[in-house]
Amino acid sequence: MDRGTWTVKSxxxxxxxxxxxxDVVTVEHAKIAEEAGACAVMALxxxxxxxxxxxxxARMADPAVIVAIMEEVSIPVMAKCRIGHFVEAQVLExxxxxxxxxxxxxxxxxxxxxxxxxxxxxxxVCGCRDLGEALRRIAEGAAMIRTxxxxxxxxxxxxxxxxxxxxDEIRKIQSMTTDELxxxxxxxxxxxxxxxxxxxxxxxxxxxxxxxxxAxxxDAALMMQLGxxxxxxxxxxxxxxxxxxxxxxxxxxxxxYRDPEIIAEVSKGLxxxxxxxxxxxxxxxxxxxxRGW
Amino acid sequence: xxxxxxxxxxxxxxxxxxxFSEHIALLRRLDVEAFPVRLAKELEGxxxxxxxxxxxxxxxxxxxxxxxxxxxxxxxxxxxxxxGTCAGMILLAKRVSGLNLEPLGAMDIEVRRNAFGRQVDxxxxxxxxxxxxxxxxxxxxxxxxFIERAGDAVEILARLPNxxxxxxxQGNMVALAFHPELTNDPRLHAYFLSIVHGGR
Numbered sequence: 432m433d434r435g436t437w438t439v440k441s442x443x444x445x446x447x448x449x450x451x452x453x454d455v456v457t458v459e460h461a462k463i464a465e466e467a468g469a470c471a472v473m474a475l476x477x478x479x480x481x482x483x484x485x486x487x488x489a490r491m492a493d494p495a496v497i498v499a500i501m502e503e504v505s506i507p508v509m510a511k512c513r514i515g516h517f518v519e520a521q522v523l524e525x526x527x528x529x530x531x532x533x534x535x536x537x538x539x540x541x542x543x544x545x546x547x548x549x550x551x552x553x554x555x556v557c558g559c560r561d562l563g564e565a566l567r568r569i570a571e572g573a574a575m576i577r578t579x580x581x582x583x584x585x586x587x588x589x590x591x592x593x594x595x596x597x598x599d600e601i602r603k604i605q606s607m608t609t610d611e612l613x614x615x616x617x618x619x620x621x622x623x624x625x626x627x628x629x630x631x632x633x634x635x636x637x638x639x640x641x642x643x644x645x646a647x648x649x650d651a652a653l654m655m656q657l658g659x660x661x662x663x664x665x666x667x668x669x670x671x672x673x674x675x676x677x678x679x680x681x682x683x684x685x686x687x688y689r690d691p692e693i694i695a696e697v698s699k700g701l702x703x704x705x706x707x708x709x710x711x712x713x714x715x716x717x718x719x720x721x722r723g724w
Numbered sequence: 725x726x727x728x729x730x731x732x733x734x735x736x737x738x739x740x741x742x743x744f745s746e747h748i749a750l751l752r753r754l755d756v757e758a759f760p761v762r763l764a765k766e767l768e769g770x771x772x773x774x775x776x777x778x779x780x781x782x783x784x785x786x787x788x789x790x791x792x793x794x795x796x797x798x799x800x801x802x803x804x805x806x807x808g809t810c811a812g813m814i815l816l817a818k819r820v821s822g823l824n825l826e827p828l829g830a831m832d833i834e835v836r837r838n839a840f841g842r843q844v845d846x847x848x849x850x851x852x853x854x855x856x857x858x859x860x861x862x863x864x865x866x867x868x869x870f871i872e873r874a875g876d877a878v879e880i881l882a883r884l885p886n887x888x889x890x891x892x893x894q895g896n897m898v899a900l901a902f903h904p905e906l907t908n909d910p911r912l913h914a915y916f917l918s919i920v921h922g923g924r
Contacts, residue, residue: 432847432848432849433847433848433849434844434845434846434847435844435846436847436848438848438864438906439846439847439848439864439865439866442846442864442866442903442906443843443846443866443867445743445746445777445906446742446743446777446778446779446810446811446866446867447778447779448741448742448743448744448745448778449739449740449741449742449744449778450741450742450778450779450782465781465824466824468741468781468782468785468786469782470741470778470779470782471779501842505781505822505823505824505837505838506779506781506782507779507843507867524844527841527842527844528842528843529842529843529844529867530843552844553843553844554843682782682785682786683786683789686739686740686741686762686786687762690762
């Protein structure tokens with residue numbers, strides 16, 4: 432029996448496709464998320480909107496919080512570690528979490544190096560803003576990618592920008608001739624082998640979700656139609672007035688993302704969504720997406 | 725395979741959530757029409773149905789919300805060919821330990837969910853499966869279930885070395901605890917299609 436193989440790690444991400452991964456900070460949240468049909472939960476001490484408001488250094492959650500959530504739900508439990516903080520990742524692996532998110536939402540521990548994720552049996556998901564960043568993370572061993580968006584804003588604009596950037600670059604590489612790919616790999620700062628694979632298959636070698644700013648069922652379906660294979664919802668659910676109803680609606684809109692009648696139906700009477708933030712009003716140094724490279 | 729005069733078989737793959745596109749891609753290599761099924765009306769005119777891998781609780785809830793549970797139960801009762809992989813096996817079972825909803829109860833098997841532990845315990849291993857012959861099949865087990873008990877009408881198609889049942893057939897239904905759709909090996913899908921075509 433071979434554990435922690437690439438097939439098994441990237442395979443779990445494939446099982447999550449078409450689903451919604453919800454940020455939860457308590458056992459009660461986790462129960463609501465599972466009941467609403469989340470395909471996994473992200474166990475946190477604070478949702479990104481609160482991390483943003485609190486400032487200071489954001490670290491891995493208290494293992495007691497993570498374990499309590501793992502014991503409560505039967506769906507996969509993810510948890511975040513800081514970029515480059517491989518010991519936080521070791522701790523999360525030791526706790527038995529199902530997926531580690533090396534996340535820009537937490538304060539980076541290393542401004543030069545991400546974690547060498549091939550060393551772990553637990554799979555990792557990493558954020559990206561463009562194809563080059565996605566392929567660098569995959570080369571380091573990420574078994575799943577998510578576009579970063581701008582977490583904790585309830586504003587979809589950055590998620591759209593990042594998903595469009597990734598998909599546009601994939602289409603561009605697909606249409607190139609082989610002799611153009613080395614220069615493109617250099618320009619992207621991505622390994623040639625992965626650029627060759629994208630050229631051949633017309634897609635990323637791992638599953639790609641959208642994250643950072645999803646607040647409504649229509650936001651989720653928008654990201655799916657743009658090419659996401661599933662969505663992460665952070666603050667968008669538990670910062671809304673009726674988390675239960677909104678969570679169910681976002682799950683349904685993600686499955687039926689090409690069916691406007693269903694999206695319309697599930698969007699009715701959701702109550703007040705999370706208060707959004709105009710990205711332009713956020714000081715440059717407080718943006719999360721530029722963290723990592 | 726297509727033969728002169730007969731139309732290609734139509735296989736629906738439940739697409740509430742999970743790795744349905746991997747099943748569709750593999751089935752299309754075997755010369756059948758395969759497409760996603762999200763609503764009950766899309767079950768019409770099918771020759772076979774696949775319930776893919778994914779989160780069984782998510783899939784089960786969405787099947788219920790969009791009125792697929794009873795029609796799929798009805799198909800199973802009529803002897804309709806159904807293949808379930810991992811979450812699909814869980815949903816086909818009569819009883820499931822560790823699931824917060826009622827499964828379809830289509831097959832006389834009792835299944836334990838997340839039976840091997842968490843993701844760090846997920847594994848791949850070679851399986852001897854007599855109905856497809858040699859060489860062994862690469863079984864990919866991801867937070868996988870296994871069969872705790874099977875009724876007399878159920879044929880166990882494969883076991884792990886410790887004796888746990890991980891593949892079963894009952895009538896025209898096949899349940900697998902692992903993911904043939906994550907391999908490049910089409911033999912188990914071809915086996916299912918032989919059932920769809922009426923052979924054994």
